[in-house]
Amino acid sequence: MTSRALSGGRAASAPLLGHETEPTIFEMSVPGRSAYQLRTTNVPATALAELIPAAHLNGDVLDIAEVSERDLVAHFTRLSHRQFSVDLGMYPLGSCTMKYNPKFCDAVANDPGLNSVHPASPAELTQGWLELLVTLEETLCAVTGMAAATLQPAAGAAGELTGLLLMRAYHSANGDPRRRILIPDSAHGTNPASVTLGGYEVTTIPSNDRGLVDLEKLKASLGPDVAGIMLTNPNTLGLFEEEITEIAAAVHEVGGLLYYDGANLNAILGVVRPGDMGFDIVHMNLHKTFATPHGGGGPGAGPVAVSQRLVDFLPGPKATRVEDGTHAWVKPSRSIGRVHGWHGNAMVLARALAYIDVHGGDGLTRVAKYAVLNANWLRHRLRATLPAAYDRVCMHECVLTATPLKNAYGVRGLDVAKALLEEGFHSPTVYFPLIVEEALMFEPTETESLQTLEALAEAIERIAQRAIDDPDGLHRAPQTTPVSRVDEARAARHLIPTEDAASR
């Protein structure tokens, strides 16, 4: 009877009540049970065998879970109770910008007037969508100081690759394909990966002792084979590349282009624009800067905006305003083609536009200013506990280091991160960027209050005290979470990616 009791409505897996594991939906499955309800269609119920040749039929081999609607609801509700989220508490995950996601923007996206439109409907019947997309494109250009944008890329990484293909198309059109892309050593892993997929080689530029691109070394790496450079500014240390004008001049000098990784764009909204810094291509992570929810890992949206000389190469077709005031799909004259099956992650785009409209130019500027204020306050507040890797004014995030704790008590950054979970905070980003030892990258975001920052600081102080009192306890943290520290190595050693693999 044990396996029988497993399936069903026991909620001991909800942390509210206990710490048991939640059975999988397959363990809950009982043959013959079902939840689905379909409309009555009165379509003739011809036997499938009369419609489709037997060679194509699978012989009913397919097995999906069989649960009642009641158990479906209980299962996924309980799973949701085993999941941290922005709506539960602070999520100071550096580089990920886990700010509050306004529910209003979700409501906008759930309107059937946007949500139930088929992407292949004739443009004449979807003028609202086309206008929305054009408006968003113009808005993003205003924010970045660029000439035009594609909204197709589905996330930041897709935007990067799109940007690199634009570079390639541009150089190729000039009869000068080029070979290398420069990337600082502090860059996010997507940057070099995108470079490779874009058919380029990576040249890594070291950072100087201020955490910034070493201008001299950069210059030394430049040459006529350099297609461009990828930068995020502020960089992944949360520091502004102060010599950006010089960098831009140097790269442009050799005919290279500048790519702006917009993951940190939220730091500079209304303060400085990538276009004004000399960038030619900018991707934005709408799920970061413009607060569309991350969905546990996606969806995102990664529009790419470009300067005038790249406009004709943009992916297409693009929603475009035409003379008579209507909107149409137009493919740019030298378009690299589609980078998404349809028009990009449209509902994410709509959410972002709603977010921007609520804030306006003034609000977006406040977003950046308060994000930077919060990060600096936190950095300064934690000085004695977790020093910053580069202790000066930072932008929207700060990279602190647990090296002192490690040296003194053997407590690593990971231990601090895990202990924070028990304190009611999500962990910061750990061990990134790679150039900082025991890095703990905190991005408080502008939607967290001073009170929350103080609570975080006090929690970290408590953990630092635990490092002195009970370092071993910290190695075992967290314990109050739905599961305790998870064995990641075991998972990689013996891959079990499915229930079927598990039961084998």
Place this chain on the structure above:
Amino acid sequence: MTSRALSGGRAASAPLLGHETEPTIFEMSVPGRSAYQLRTTNVPATALAELIPAAHLNGDVLDIAEVSERDLVAHFTRLSHRQFSVDLGMYPLGSCTMKYNPKFCDAVANDPGLNSVHPASPAELTQGWLELLVTLEETLCAVTGMAAATLQPAAGAAGELTGLLLMRAYHSANGDPRRRILIPDSAHGTNPASVTLGGYEVTTIPSNDRGLVDLEKLKASLGPDVAGIMLTNPNTLGLFEEEITEIAAAVHEVGGLLYYDGANLNAILGVVRPGDMGFDIVHMNLHKTFATPHGGGGPGAGPVAVSQRLVDFLPGPKATRVEDGTHAWVKPSRSIGRVHGWHGNAMVLARALAYIDVHGGDGLTRVAKYAVLNANWLRHRLRATLPAAYDRVCMHECVLTATPLKNAYGVRGLDVAKALLEEGFHSPTVYFPLIVEEALMFEPTETESLQTLEALAEAIERIAQRAIDDPDGLHRAPQTTPVSRVDEARAARHLIPTEDAASR
């Protein structure tokens, strides 16, 4: 800084992460913070003092919590994580019928076509609502075997009082007001309370050794001053009053009326109808029988259906089908008047109709049958652990007793109930009905599967084992819940109903 850190985004109160208490929204409040956003109206912003005489103005004394939208969301999301619900697990709370609440019915109610209609709109503009109400009334009559119904009462208790006022109006119209109402000793407390508010006196009828109304004693209590009897059938022991025909005859004989407390109607859907048993008045708890969600204590809806002779007395105005196929508000000729500010809990009514439509006559009958099957299976399964107070075939619920555990190990029904919480189940109803010692009243409902019932049984067996091994531990249960056993006496001794009382 401690009070400062209290406010804000720390999620240690979410059981997912810890077991701290959640601050109140007042503790989180910071002067000057806000979340609200209103439309731009361009209405002249005349100073209030010019519009309303100073004698009426409150001088801005009012203080509401001041929080950001982000903190508002975090606060209530965290509170929701501190709350058990049907969607998390089984809720075998006897008499309360905590079955699965279909999300579809919520979606129906959230349609602005129903939800955004002003109740004082002219009937000409709300024909859809009137038709819906008429359809529901007809449906409820078909289910109960009655002639007409009022949908106004907002819950079961309101329905009871309405029913008693109907009795009073009926008897008064006959020039014979009468004085007493009979109620079995197993009845729910709302019954006698309603009787008093209805201006009647209660005569309690003892149950016999089979847990049923003692027919002889009932007869002995009857007389010309008896206005009627209130019964629930199956009664609160989950047992069917088998002599119902005899009871009805006896009461009718003296000119009394029979009132049916519909809290247990779910047990007999499609099997037997109150009207056919001889009842004159029936209230239904739509939030029980027809699965509208309980909302943490409400809203409910308690329509009252009556036999032909009471139709003219029903509350009004009532939505009524008129000759030309349209619908109108009509007040019954001898109506007792309104019992609700408007038309009853309309959105609850709409949910119930949707639920009934999905099930149909066949489905409702299955609801009753499977509810009864589940209760009997559970009763039988637990025989050795928690015996039933009356061990024979029950209806939709069974009243078990912890008396053996109490006698042997000093473990009370309350301890068992509290320990179940840790096992991932909500407690059953405890100490009701009053006539059973150490009563534990389990109502599994039809939406729980055999697997869930088995899991519940095993949990109870584990608790029974704990009663032997560690009775003291059981007295302290629960411990894994967001708070441990709560001091109810303290709360009553020194009433603190508000934050302001708390901080005084």
Place this chain on the structure above:
Amino acid sequence: MADYLPHTPAEIDEMLAFLGMDSLDQLFAHIPPAVRLSQGLDLPEGMSEPDVAALFTRYTSANQSKASEMTCFAGAGVYDHEVPAVVKMLAGRSEFVTAYTPYQPEVAQGVLQAIFEYQTLITRLSGLPIPNASLYDAATGLVEALNMAHGATTRQKMVISAGVHPHWREVAKTFARGTGHEIVEVALKDGVTDWGSVDASNAAAIVASYPNYLGVLEDMSGAKALAVANDALFVLGADPVAAGVLKTAGQWGADIFVGEGQPFGTPLAFGGPFLGLFACTSEQTRRLPGRIVGETLDSNGRRSFVTTLRAREQDIRREKATSNVCTNQTLMAVTAAIQLGWLGTQGLREVATRCAQGAHYLFDELVKIEGVRAVSTQPFFREFAVRIGHDASTVLLTMANDGVLGGVSVAALTGDPDPSLDGEVDEVLLVTVTERRTKEEIDRYVEVLRKAIGQ
């Protein structure tokens, strides 16, 4: 088969076998055959959810006055206030929606704390210290207030201003059939209760409304004085939104506050579920109807919440209880707490102010129209009554054709000619402006009404 039942045929057989039965019918064998349904219910077969959804469009499309499509100037106790997505989302969380009454506080701190916060807010809005956890609606709340006043004074006479919402008064009369209370109505004069016209001696309660149902802000000192003079309780039905800027019930000296909480996050909803607000002085604590949540400690000394003073409640006191309320309107109370948290101090003040501004702007425009006259010269808040020289019900239907729900016909609201209004009651239109109405919408109202009355 479209339903929510998990039972497979094999399981049913197994369960029956466990019970030693061979059919489901055997479970019902002890029910006398004479009363059993032989044919099953006379209802259609079950339908799938999408089929039912299709069926329901029949209802939704026949409702023409949806606020989603028609600009709403109707009020009469039910108001079209802003309800943001965030409040709907939070109040719709299934832990709140699908919980029962918090009988087990250890797993119900979510609802209990939300009610505690609601209770705190209600005491602040009412200016009275003892709240409850909600009642069905304002009308039934008034009934509870009368019962409380009866309990406190043992008297039966209830002196009620005709300015109290007609439906509330009707409900009070209905329930007085059971309690035996004597309801004495006091007529209005120029929209203001004529307290001087009534004999309040031996009254249990003096009941007034602020504003009254015609929107008029009466000075409540008179009612309070009358209550004091006669040792009666002063029961004030007050608009909780008005409390953002106007005096609270407590400030006016009320002993009991009742109010309709619908404006705090609950949609128009065709009249329900709404939210009966209730608060009183501490003298009346033990007579409080319904549930109340109190603060306490758990066994580990942590702050906790629990329903308390349970000894008052019907399930314990039975026939001696002074209220039979069991299920209340918790979800609406939680919603109100969330909505008030969203509004905050500034927001509530702003909403109240905008209501008053909008209403006065419209009023000023309307009385410029030839043939439109104010019913009262007294101050008002967000609602006012005007005579329009035509049958109000007819005018409303005409206005509806132009997409405007122009208000509420007082004659339709009161059912019978209202004794408090002299002249033709059919001509009286009750008009409301909330903070959601734009100047453009208000100007259009004026135009549409002009057209409807041929001006």
Place this chain on the structure above:
Amino acid sequence: MADYLPHTPAEIDEMLAFLGMDSLDQLFAHIPPAVRLSQGLDLPEGMSEPDVAALFTRYTSANQSKASEMTCFAGAGVYDHEVPAVVKMLAGRSEFVTAYTPYQPEVAQGVLQAIFEYQTLITRLSGLPIPNASLYDAATGLVEALNMAHGATTRQKMVISAGVHPHWREVAKTFARGTGHEIVEVALKDGVTDWGSVDASNAAAIVASYPNYLGVLEDMSGAKALAVANDALFVLGADPVAAGVLKTAGQWGADIFVGEGQPFGTPLAFGGPFLGLFACTSEQTRRLPGRIVGETLDSNGRRSFVTTLRAREQDIRREKATSNVCTNQTLMAVTAAIQLGWLGTQGLREVATRCAQGAHYLFDELVKIEGVRAVSTQPFFREFAVRIGHDASTVLLTMANDGVLGGVSVAALTGDPDPSLDGEVDEVLLVTVTERRTKEEIDRYVEVLRKAIGQ
């Protein structure tokens, strides 16, 4: 001020003081003045949520082809399937919606287990054992498949059937600009890939679609044989709904499965966010793009889930990574798991069966119309292409006036004349029938089309 920022002026001052600063601008003093914006952004002022909502009605009302108002017979990879309220509610729970990538498994078991269940379902639907946690959409999934095939074979030639969705092919071509893959398209003949016409030697992948984009169910044995003969991987883009009754990718011998997961709970959504399904044989595990969740134990020995094989991912492997995917489509994957749980074994089969029945019913009716001809004589599933003797785009607009979204114009879909279709491509209409379409709707389609083409 309408925004989501908690900072009060007093707090800003306090925080600045703590930093030894006296203005917010000082925080940005290190940014070279030359690049700083002096005037602020050239954007309108912020608006309140209800004002923005009002603005957005501009967009929503200009969208005429909403499936909420127009009966949808459009498909082309995006299908109007039933999405019940329960799935929307569950997938909309904010713990799923507002979580980040599950980097900290101890507090992310909710998302991790849901992905694990999703992965299991995808392997069952595809018949291939190694899934990932989702990709952006089917089109970019195909690109990842090509990259995987390149990694496995080190070859550059990709032989792709013209039956693969035109957009997917376009996307593959775009990204081939970076990877340098040589894309060789194989034309259709009577709607079926003419594999014989191509030189597949030295191919990394043979890529087919099942059904193909014209709805045709091609026998996949030929493609498989070609792959085997040339030591290429067989990449099959398959309709996951069809898997309810038709052979899975695994059954056809595919090495890599890609598919579009939109039909599982995701609305039409104007094309996104959708869900790229991906699975492969275990040989390719180490080349898997994107994230994968695996089962493991926590320190107390309890079953747990975690993202694993992280060493493949871009953040660790950097320029050596074979995929740059970071953010994926988790929420849609979770949605698909919930929707599939709702459908269950019977439900998916039922949906697939009804699609086929509806499509065949409509097809049979359509080809009775004078001037309407099938594009292919081959079997199909829920979608088919017909020649209608008139410009399809024009006909669609005419049909829209009668409330029917009549399908997709193949010419509009392909952009350029499709080389695989002989004759006038402008006349080809792609028509889809899902389980949601009733007989009545289908009959009306026939009538509306008749009218539109003057028959």
